[in-house]
Amino acid sequence: MMLRRALSALTLLGAVAAAPLAHAQTNGLTTPARHVTIMDGASGAILFCDDCNTPMPPASMSKLMTVLLVAERLQSGQITLDTRFPVSENAWRNGAMSDGSHMFLELNSEVSVRDLLRGAIVVSANDACIVLAEGIAGSEQAFVTQMNERAQALGLTSARFRNVTGLPDPDHVISSSDLARLTRHLINTYPELYRIYSEREFTHNNRTQQNRNPLLGAYTGADGVKTGHTDDAGYGLVGSALVNGQRRIIVFNGLDTMAARRTEALRIMSAAFNDFSVAQIAAQGEEVGEAQVRLGSRRTVPLVAQNNIIIGGPRGVQSALTASIVYDGPLQPPIAEGQVVARLVVEGPNFQTQEFPLAAGRRIGKANWFSRAWEGLRLTLFGG
Structure with a gap:
């Protein structure tokens, strides 16, 4: 009975108080963005969900998992920030010579993990991600296997990674709620490394590039995290801000322009603090x-x-x-x-x-x- x-x-x-939750609230916000998640950073409670559990193409937002694995190798002592990795022809052709984001790495040069991390985080450099993957795992695909294994261990059940850059692949997907969980884990576990996400620009080989995160400098307390864009995915963002001791994490995708991404990033982050609460x-x-x-x-x-x-x-x-x-x-x-x-x-x-x-x-x-x-x-x- x-x-x-x-x-x-x-x-x-x-x-x-801090504890992860996976339940979704589906009222209280209207936005043209797709796959929207608003998460409370302290508890992991999802405050708003609009199709947030459906796998989507994350574009460069999937580099969060690439960076997480590098952070774990740094913590274990397998590599250090001064470790230097060579720039292979694969990394050069699919990074520095591609139309995607890159940090102008030179073929056969050697670059420190310190610079490669900043390139991957601040300017979303595809060449940096490939060099890191090859240096750590021997090949990009071997590193991708580790990404998928780590995602499953973290309970990110929607995640299927096929590359380290987020370049288009129909099988390269993750839900916005899992991206929020991944972001929260990265922030809480590696706070020192996370500070790099707030850097506004990065210079390498005498070329200075700007961080594309529209929240930085525009929303008080914003300190990350990652933009993404491909033709299939549209313009997306993982954003985070700390205001009066409270952290919110937002994730969305599917907007048509960079300007729309900026507008919605500011509006959704404002709503995250002003219109939603946890108890x-x-x-x-x-x-x-x-x-x-x-x-x-x-x-x-x-x-x-x-x-x-x-x-x-x-x-x-x-x-x-x-x-x-x-x-x-x-x-x-x-x-x-x-x-x-x-x-x-x-x-x-x-x-x-x-x-x-x-x-x-x-x-x-x-x-x-x-x-x-x-x-x-x-x-x-x-x-x-």
Whole structure:
């Protein structure tokens, strides 16, 4: 039997605490951009989703994964910022001699990882990405294999990478929500490296190029992250800003012009801070209710949040939300502590219902023989 017990309305929710969420809110913003995600940086809660889980061609925004792997190799000591890699003919022809973004690397020259990283991050240099991939993994395709393996390990289930640059390939895709998760991981794990994303220009071989991120210098607190453009994908952006101690991450794609990307970047980032909010229902391990137990050593079992339970969405919506504990019950013992036995369902007007697992807060064994016999007799005589 499915049991539901309503909790108090969510009008007194506390402040946010860090914990990832993957649930989507679908109201509160209209934009011509496609595949839109707004994420709270602290919690990972998705505050707005418009087709955010559909794989899309990310163009140069996929270089975030390329950079992440380089960061991990730096952290492990496999390479250093002073390590120098040669510029192969492949990197030269498909980077410096191509129509795409590049940092004018010279064939057969050697370039430091420090400069290659800045080229990849600040000016989206395709040649830099290929040189890094070949230097680390031996070939671009070997590095791509590592990118895909890392994406799966991070839970980025929509990601399928076919190159290190984001150049057009029908099988090179990732969702905007997974791009937001990737960005959050990069920001939180490698804050020193992430600072490079705020640099406004980069000079190499006496050529200075500008960072194309339209948020930098135009939106207070903006410090990254990455633009993207191909004919198939349109103009897109992964953006992030830190304002009054709160971080928001936005991702969108599919606009027709660079000017439209700038306009929507500023508008969506403004909405991310002004029109959306997050709230915590319960901290990890906090008791949120109890469930009935039949023929157990106790009649009830406490239910605790398996993770921090955080919701996000348009401001004003949360005051009308309700939360209910739902489970198939009464529960049958034995019940192990930490076993997921129920779920918390949060719902309300203009809000996409969200569910969160609840675990048993203690072990519940079977009742003794006398209690079981008495319960059997009771059910026989009076029904249950």
